[in-house]
Amino acid sequence: DVKVTQSSRYLVKRTGEKVFLECVQDMDHENMFWYRQDPGLGLRLIYFSYDVKMKEKGDIPEGYSVSREKKERFSLILESASTNQTSMYLCASSLTARDTQYFGPGTRLTVL
Amino acid sequence: ELKVEQNPLFLSMQEGKNYTIYCNYSTTSDRLYWYRQDPGKSLESLFVLLSNGAVKQEGRLMASLDTKARLSTLHITAAVHDLSATYFCAVDGETSGSRLTFGEGTQLTVNP
Numbered sequence: 709d710v711k712v713t714q715s716s717r718y719l720v721k722r723t724g725e726k727v728f729l730e731c732v733q734d735m736d737h738e739n740m741f742w743y744r745q746d747p748g749l750g751l752r753l754i755y756f757s758y759d760v761k762m763k764e765k766g767d768i769p770e771g772y773s774v775s776r777e778k779k780e781r782f783s784l785i786l787e788s789a790s791t792n793q794t795s796m797y798l799c800a801s802s803l804t805a806r807d808t809q810y811f812g813p814g815t816r817l818t819v820l
Numbered sequence: 821e822l823k824v825e826q827n828p829l830f831l832s833m834q835e836g837k838n839y840t841i842y843c844n845y846s847t848t849s850d851r852l853y854w855y856r857q858d859p860g861k862s863l864e865s866l867f868v869l870l871s872n873g874a875v876k877q878e879g880r881l882m883a884s885l886d887t888k889a890r891l892s893t894l895h896i897t898a899a900v901h902d903l904s905a906t907y908f909c910a911v912d913g914e915t916s917g918s919r920l921t922f923g924e925g926t927q928l929t930v931n932p
Contacts (some may be wrong), residue, residue: 751922
């Protein structure tokens with residue numbers, strides 16, 4: 709079975725802090741994704757990566773950056789957290805570009 | 821820009837009844853996914869529909885795809901309480917590569 713893990717289930721940070729969210733997949737998938745999920749807005753793509761050190765902006769990249777130094781690990785970085793970044797963050801991976809995406813358990817981030 | 825609309829957004833039904841969730845999308849696509857999300861949990865893949873006329877069934881759920889109408893349906897037969905969850909459709913537009921666009925989700929509650 710595909711396993712996608714995220715470093716924290718719940719995280720509370722203060723405005724202005726730098727925040728790192730980590731995602732690891734164990735199935736040698738090429739593609740990895742970061743989404744945020746907000747009530748009434750569904751899932752929105754922040755960034756994705758189709759290879760090590762490669763990244764592409766999604767629909768809402770502002771205020772975020774990403775890093776993919778190893779194939780299995782994809783990090784989402786909030787350089788200076790703000791209250792409007794309070795959300796559920798979901799990581800996903802897929803074997804190739806058009807395969808099913810498998811999701812991690814999510815990190816619920818609260819920025820105070 | 822690809823838009824994906826689900827309806828209804830909220831659905832309360834009694835056990836034993838049948839109902840259909842609709843997913844409309846705005847641009848050409850030959851690939852559509854259905855996911856399930858239980859409260860506080862991540863997304864679980866249910867179906868991937870790969871071509872016009874595709875039909876997939878698992879237990880009490882059946883999904884179909886009409887690419888000409890740009891419509892997918894998720895039909896629930898003889899609902900049971902365990903089907904209570906939020907259901908998302910997601911569309912892979914032909915020009916979007918590995919990017920999925922998600923609908924807002926349909927929150928299904930099955931009452932005993």
